[in-house]
Amino acid sequence: MDPITLVVELVIILVFLAGFGLFRSPVTARLGNGVAAAAFAAAFASVLLRHGVTWWGIVGAALAVGAVLGLAVALRVTMLQIPAMVAFQHGAGAVAAFLVSIVELNRAAEDGASIGKWSGLVGLVLGAATFTASMVASGKLAGRIRQTPVVLKAHTPWVVATAAVTGVVLVAAALGAGAWLMPATAVLLTTSMGLGVLVAIRVGGADMPVLISFLNAAAGLAASFCGIISGSRLLIACGATVAASGTILTLVMCKAMNRHFAAILLGAKGSGPVRGAAREESGVPVGTTEPNREVPTVSSDRPASPTSDEAERLQAPSGGGDPLERAVQAARGARRVLVVPGYGMALAQAQFKLVELANLMESRGATVEFAIHPVAGRMPGHMNVLLAEADVSYDKLLEMEQANPLFPQCDLVVVVGACDVVNPAAMEREGTPISGMPVFPVRQARTVVVCNLDGRPGYSGVPNTLYEADNAVLLFGNALESLERIVDGVRNQAGAAEGAQT
Amino acid sequence: MQALLTLLVVFAGALLAGYIIISRVPPLLHTPLMSLTNAVSAVTVLGALLVFEEAPGVVFGLLGAIALATGTFNVVGGFAITERMLKMFKKH
Numbered sequence: 118m119d120p121i122t123l124v125v126e127l128v129i130i131l132v133f134l135a136g137f138g139l140f141r142s143p144v145t146a147r148l149g150n151g152v153a154a155a156a157f158a159a160a161f162a163s164v165l166l167r168h169g170v171t172w173w174g175i176v177g178a179a180l181a182v183g184a185v186l187g188l189a190v191a192l193r194v195t196m197l198q199i200p201a202m203v204a205f206q207h208g209a210g211a212v213a214a215f216l217v218s219i220v221e222l223n224r225a226a227e228d229g230a231s232i233g234k235w236s237g238l239v240g241l242v243l244g245a246a247t248f249t250a251s252m253v254a255s256g257k258l259a260g261r262i263r264q265t266p267v268v269l270k271a272h273t274p275w276v277v278a279t280a281a282v283t284g285v286v287l288v289a290a291a292l293g294a295g296a297w298l299m300p301a302t303a304v305l306l307t308t309s310m311g312l313g314v315l316v317a318i319r320v321g322g323a324d325m326p327v328l329i330s331f332l333n334a335a336a337g338l339a340a341s342f343c344g345i346i347s348g349s350r351l352l353i354a355c356g357a358t359v360a361a362s363g364t365i366l367t368l369v370m371c372k373a374m375n376r377h378f379a380a381i382l383l384g385a386k387g388s389g390p391v392r393g394a395a396r397e398e399s400g401v402p403v404g405t406t407e408p409n410r411e412v413p414t415v416s417s418d419r420p421a422s423p424t425s426d427e428a429e430r431l432q433a434p435s436g437g438g439d440p441l442e443r444a445v446q447a448a449r450g451a452r453r454v455l456v457v458p459g460y461g462m463a464l465a466q467a468q469f470k471l472v473e474l475a476n477l478m479e480s481r482g483a484t485v486e487f488a489i490h491p492v493a494g495r496m497p498g499h500m501n502v503l504l505a506e507a508d509v510s511y512d513k514l515l516e517m518e519q520a521n522p523l524f525p526q527c528d529l530v531v532v533v534g535a536c537d538v539v540n541p542a543a544m545e546r547e548g549t550p551i552s553g554m555p556v557f558p559v560r561q562a563r564t565v566v567v568c569n570l571d572g573r574p575g576y577s578g579v580p581n582t583l584y585e586a587d588n589a590v591l592l593f594g595n596a597l598e599s600l601e602r603i604v605d606g607v608r609n610q611a612g613a614a615e616g617a618q619t
Numbered sequence: 620m621q622a623l624l625t626l627l628v629v630f631a632g633a634l635l636a637g638y639i640i641i642s643r644v645p646p647l648l649h650t651p652l653m654s655l656t657n658a659v660s661a662v663t664v665l666g667a668l669l670v671f672e673e674a675p676g677v678v679f680g681l682l683g684a685i686a687l688a689t690g691t692f693n694v695v696g697g698f699a700i701t702e703r704m705l706k707m708f709k710k711h
Contacts, residue, residue, distance in 0.1 A: 130629075130633065133659070134636055134637070134640055136655075137637070137640045137641060137644075137652075137655070138640050138643075140641075140644045140648050140651070140652055140655070141643050141644060141645070142645075143645075143647060143648060143705075143708045143710075146648055146651060146705050146708070147702065147705040147706065149655075150651070150655055150698060150701045150702055150705055151702075153655060153658075153659060153698070154658075154698045157658070157659070157662070157694065157698070160662070160665060161664070161665065161668070164665050164668050164669065165668065168668070168669060168672045169672065170668060170671045170672065171671050171672070171673060171674045171675075172671050172674065172675070172680060175671075175680060175684050176668070176671055176684070176687060178684075179683075179684040179685070179687035179688040179691070180687055180688070180691050182688045182691075183687065183688040183689065183690065183691025183692040183693075183694075183695065184691050184692075184695045186688075186692050186696075187691060187692040187693065187694065187695035187696030187697075187699070188695050188696065188699055190692075190696055191695070191696040191697075191699035191700045191703065192699065192703070194700065196704070196707075199650065199654070199700065199704070202696075202700065203653060203654055203657050203700075206657050206658075206661075206692070206693045206696055206697055207657060207660070207693075209661070209689040209690070209692045209693045210657070210660050210661035210663060210689070210690060210693035212685065212686065212689040212690075213661060213663040213664060213666070213667055213686040213687070213689045213690035213693070214663045214666075216667070216682045216683070216685055216686035216689075217663055217666035217667050217669075217670060217683075217686050219682060220670045220675065220679045220682055220683060220686075221666070221669075221670075223679070232623050329653070330653070333653055333656055333657065333660070336657070336660040337656065337659075337660045339660075339663075340660050340661075340662050340663045340666075341630060343663050343666050344626075344662075344666065345626055345630075347665075347666040347669050348622070348626075349665055349666060349669065350625070350626065350629045351662065351665055352662050352663065352665055352666055353626055353629045353630050353633065354629050354630075354632075354633035355633070355659050355660070355662040356633075356660065356662065357629075357630050357631075357632075357633035357634040357637060358633050358634070358636070358637035358641075358656070358659065359637070359656040359657075359659050359660040360634065360637070361633075361634050361635075361637030361638040361641060362637060362641045362652065362653070362656045363653075363656065364638075365638065365641050365642060366649060366652075366653060369646070369649075489646070489647075491646055496649075496650055496653060497646070497649035497650060497652075497653060498646055498647065498648060498649030498650035498651075498652070498653075499650050501646075501647050501648075501649075501650065501708075502650045502651070502704050502707070505704075505707040505708045505709070506707050508709070510709060510710050510711040511647060511708045511709065511710055512710050514647055516645070516646050516647070
């Protein structure tokens with residue numbers, strides 16, 4: 118190990134970490150991404166210079182294909198599709214991890230039970246399991262496969278059995294003779310890929326932020342183990358950093374849902390969504406002409422949009438008066454407003470209309486901010502990206518701790534396509550799947566306007582007791598249309614009032 | 620043995636440093652953060668490159684080429700999406 122290489126690698130790793138450090142603020146994050154990309158390019162160049170490469174044509178072609186496809190997809194993907202895309206990329210990276218592990222394992226086959234062999238086998242298992250789990254997650258997030266948890270007969274015993282077989286074969290392959298290695302590799306590939314599928318299919322829509330964060334950590338760990346067998350310090354360091362990041366995000370997500378990690382991945386009893394009641398947050402009409410088919414298939418038994426009869430019935434009396442009229446009056450008079458958006462807002466593509474309403478209220482002298490629940494959306498922080506795209510200034514995107522003390526001062530809270538995160542039952546009732554989960558105390562505001570698809574429970578299956586509150590104004594139906602009617606109402610009444618004065 | 624020790628120190632050090640640094644990233648930026656770490660996790664392309672250090676033979680050459688392509692897809696796509704997202708974060 119020559120000292121120059123060591124220094125070069127150490128510098129590259131530090132530059133990587135500096136890039137991550139710049140993510141502390143939205144002002145410097147973009148620079149951080151550039152710094153990390155530069156560090157990556159430097160790492161690539163250092164490996165090329167030090168080791169040299171045979172088969173130049175093939176290597177160049179493979180790099181070109183990957184880069185062109187990666188760029189083409191990255192430039193096309195919509196912000197709603199980001200979680201599906203990130204999951205897919207995790208899968209692609211994991212393929213690289215387990216293929217490299219296979220090749221390196223074979224090269225190290227004669228070495229006996231070395232550390233390299235152990236880590237190669239672990240890298241292979243992690244990579245293969247991450248690959249299939251990511252593909253299932255990506256398919257669910259893109260609406261290509263059912264988003265509800267798929268629970269097989271004896272699901273948990275299957276998971277345990279598959280994991281046990283994987284473990285035993287891994288140990289046998291590490292300790293056994295070189296001739297055993299390739300057949301064992303084939304078995305390991307099969308069982309770990311099966312394990313990935315088994316774990317991922319039982320995770321449902323709103324639990325996706327946990328799964329996707331966990332896969333992030335797993336991909337990093339796979340890269341690290343892959344680095345040990347390749348003897349590359351750069352791989353180990355980068356992989357470990359990613360594993361740390363994925364672990365942090367997984368913990369943040371679990372805490373935000375007040376659920377145990379194992380309960381989500383293994384569907385332990387007494388926790389998790391009520392089976393059969395699992396569904397998306399309200400806010401989108403089924404049959405929306407969304408080209409990427411993000412519409413939850415679970416609700417396909419619902420009519421395209423509530424008929425007028427049904428809409429009237431669903432708009433149950435709450436404190437008397439026409440709900441739309443009450444919503445418009447509240448929006449006209451509001452001075453302090455908080456908006457609580459959920460994934461339903463994104464599905465209904467209502468964020469742009471929502472921002473229009475926010476700007477309208479601000480032009481009338483109100484202060485409008487957005488309260489972002491950590492698990493709103495389909496991956497950590499997803500809602501912030503969706504609202505940033507709709508041109509919301511990021512200093513108006515409040516974290517839970519910042520937003521919670523503001524609710525009692527609010528004249529108006531607008532809930533758009535969010536259900537479980539505003540359900541008072543989480544605080545008031547024991548023994549429900551969401552009991553103890555941190556939720557926004559929206560009822561403390563003077564008026565709460567709810568623009569959800571319908572009055573059915575959210576993903577957790579727990580009926581939302583917010584809907585019974587006197588200060589809740591329920592505007593069920595397509596969130597985009599509800600918001601449009603409020604915007605029109607505020608504008609028209611303002612116009613009428615001015616007309617009357619002149 | 621000394622080589623192994625170095626590898627372990629690198630692993631533990633990066634894990635610790637990563638934990639400290641990334642704990643300070645605000646939830647506002649968690650999606651771009653995950654997209655960035657996603658790109659970085661495809662650092663396995665460096666391992667794929669090492670497959671070609673000596674002539675790998677047809678089978679391993681093929682596996683290596685696939686690994687290079689999927690890894691590069693992940694790296695380039697990851698950095699590009701992160702850039703697209705961060706470009707949208709503005710303060711008025």
